[in-house]
Amino acid sequence: METETSLTVEQQFKLKVYANQTLSLSAEESRILLVEMMRQNTIKDNEIKNLLNPNPNE
Numbered sequence: 001m002e003t004e005t006s007l008t009v010e011q012q013f014k015l016k017v018y019a020n021q022t023l024s025l026s027a028e029e030s031r032i033l034l035v036e037m038m039r040q041n042t043i044k045d046n047e048i049k050n051l052l053n054p055n056p057n058e
Helices: 009-022 027-052
Strands: none
């Protein structure tokens, strides 16, 4: 199965807007944001795993 890893134009735009908004963050705010993003990404990964394998004991 082949997956597409490039971003759509809309995703690229949203990423650029987000990058511009983070320019004014302090180092501490950046660290907090990074940790929160990693937390959310881990939750997303867990949810995807649960969707793909809803009954791991079977």
